[in-house]
Amino acid sequence: MAKLILILGDQLSEQISSLKGADRQCDAVLICEVMAEATYVGHHKKKIAFLFSAMRHFADGLRQAGYQVRYTKIDDPENAGSFTGEVRRAVDALKPTSICVTEPGEWRVLNEMKLWPETLGLQVDMRDDTRFVCSHADFETWVAGRKSLTMEFFYRDMRRRTGLLMRGDEPIGGRWNFDAENRKPAKPDLLRPRHPSFEPDAITAEVLDNVGNLFPDNFGSLDGFRFAVTRADAQTALDSFVTDFLAGFGATQDAMLQDDPYLNHSLLSFYINIGFLDALSVCRAAERAYLEGNAPLNAVEGFIRQIIGWREYMRGIYWHAGPSYVDNNFFQNTRPLPSFYWSGKTDMNCLSIVITETIDHAYAHHIQRLMITGNFALLAGVDPKAVHLWYLEVYADAYEWVELPNVVGMSQFADGxxxxxxxxxxxxxxxxxxxxxxxxxxxxxxxxxxxNACPFNALYWDFLARNRGRLRANRRLAQPYATWDRMDEGTQQDLRRQAAGFLAKLQ
Structure with missing residues (x-):
């Protein structure tokens, strides 16, 4: 045996760097479902089922392509329960001369892998993850010498690098950002196309049984599982988005309807993050829709910005900031996460809807996450690490490299x-x-x-008042602070008492 190639559950692409140059006759590919990864947080049942089914289907595809695949299922009695344990079992059984892996997406796994040369006594070839436009080195070069790390300027560099929606050195349409046109409310539309769903096959049915038996108390429901678990079905989801939803995506991307959880959103982050879809190829498919006259520029630009802007930027921040980033707590918030985040049982209808949809689908779109569940936690003074762990657990597209900066940095402003x-x-x-x-x-x-007052109202003013010392220099908050200062002292006190009374009941 020449080489052992480990492929992680979010690296399900035949173009992954660890497979480059692989000898299908001599090398072995290891894919393993391990309890350490399934339990480091209490993942949503659908998230676990989605990953395990996708991994099993991907392994079958590799076998059909001529690779030698060693696969460990979660319920295998010989399963060692960790990446290190499974790699050690494979090394003992196959006697490879080296190990090859594409770099993991999280500090936690990277630190484990760094020990392998010593603990396993083999050379470990750890390769860059080339699925991203911006490498770690490129991001550090972009950061160097900057006083502020504004995503907008990073995004412009990514547009120049990829050529997406560019005409020479200038953005098509004369503007980099059409976000001002993408903030419209939506109305119920019975004629809106239905997003594709995928009936579970025999492999998925087995996975659903495994997850139901092994993780009965985890968050969420397995009912109605309809994720794509093959690359072909993920491509179908992409084609459907571009044909049926992209044109309407831009204007309503910030809108929320209680009987339409998906609206015109792509539902593609699950498949991009595990490797079924290539992020740049997805962007080019959207760009073609604009160039062929099938989608407006504001929609296509807004969608592309989410991928080569926010997604790439979040990854860059995650690795730049380091593993201690999770401990940021700018506002020194300590309140525990309210229990209704796990049940959806609250009289606040917005929170009840979004959390119930999360229980049912392991999904909520970005504005529901940012401006409903995230906004409430921020206003209520919830510990940002608790908020981070909740998001990591409950969403099927959540991986720490993208979720942590989104929650700690963007949603909770915990990095200051x-x-x-x-x-x-x-x-x-x-x-x-x-x-x-x-x-x-x-x-x-x-x-x-x-x-009968909406709790968000008093909580909002209380948040500004109690954090004035930390936020007074923020020019973007000058207007709300001016509004607060125009209120008479009695109104200010009443609002703060209203907030305090609500938070006391919440506790």
């Missing part, structure tokens, strides 16, 4: 502004404007005080 330029804090007025959640809620978004 390394990533974002202001906290994403908002009152009930924003939720009322961008959703239909408030119409059936027992709380009134127009009221700031009283039993």
């Amino acid at each position: 502004g390394l990533l974002g330029t202001k906290p994403y804090a908002a009152s009930g007025n924003y939720i009322d404007r961008m959703s239909d959640y408030c119409g059936t809620c027992r709380f009134n978004p127009k009221q700031r005080l009283g039993e």
Whole structure:
């Protein structure tokens, strides 16, 4: 045996760097479902099932392509339970001369792999993950000498590098960013196409049984599992998005409807993050839709920005900031995560809807995450590490490299502004404007005080008041602080008492 190639569960691509130059006759590919990865947080049942089924289907595809595959299922009695244990078992059985792996996406796994040359006594060839446009070295070069790490300027560099929506050195349409056109509310539409769903096959049915038996108490439901678990089905999901939803994506990307959890969103992050879809190819498919006249520029630019802008930027921040980034707590928030984050049982309709959808689908779109669950946690003063762990557990597309900066940096502003330029804090007025959640809620978004007042309102002003010392220099908050200062002292005290009373009950 020449070489042992380990492929992780989020590296399911035949173009992954660890397979480059592989000898299909002599080398062995190891793919393993291990309890350490399934339990380091209490992942949503659907997330575990999605990954295990995708891994099993991918392994079958490699076998059909002529690779020698060693696969360990989660319920294998010989399963060692960790990457290190499974690699050691494979080394003992196959006697390879070296180990090859594409770099993992998380510090936790990287630190484990760094021990392998010594503990296993073999050379470890750890290769760059070439699925990303921006390498670690490239990001550090971009960071060097900058006083602020504004994503917009990083995004422009990625546009220049990829040539996406560019005409020479200038952006098509004369602007880099059409976000101002992408903030419209949505209306229910019975004629909106349905997103594709994929019936579980025999492999997935076996996985669903495994997960149901081994993780009965984990968050979420396995009912209605309809994820794509093959590259072909993921491609079908991409084609459907470009044909049926991309044109409407831009204008309504920030909108929320209680009977339409998906709206025009792509539902592709699951498949990009595990390797079924190539991120740059997805962007080029969207660009073609614009060039062929099938989708407007604001929609295509907004979609591409999410991938080569935010996604690449979050990965860069994650590796630049280091493993201690998770401990950032700029506001010194210590409140525990409210219990309704696990049940959805709250009178606040917006939170109830978003959390219930998360329980059912292991998904919520970016504005639901940022401006409903994230916004509430920020206003309520919840410990940002607890918020981070919740997001990591409950969403099927959540991996620490992308989730941690999004939550700690963007949603909770816990890094004090390394990533974002202001906290994403908002009152009930924003939720009322961008959703239909408030119409059936027992709380009134127009009221700031009283039993029926939307809790977001008093919490918003209390958040600004209690954090003024930390935020007074933030120019983007000058207007809300000016509004607060124009209130009479009695109103200010009433709002803070309203917030304190609500938080006391929450505790």
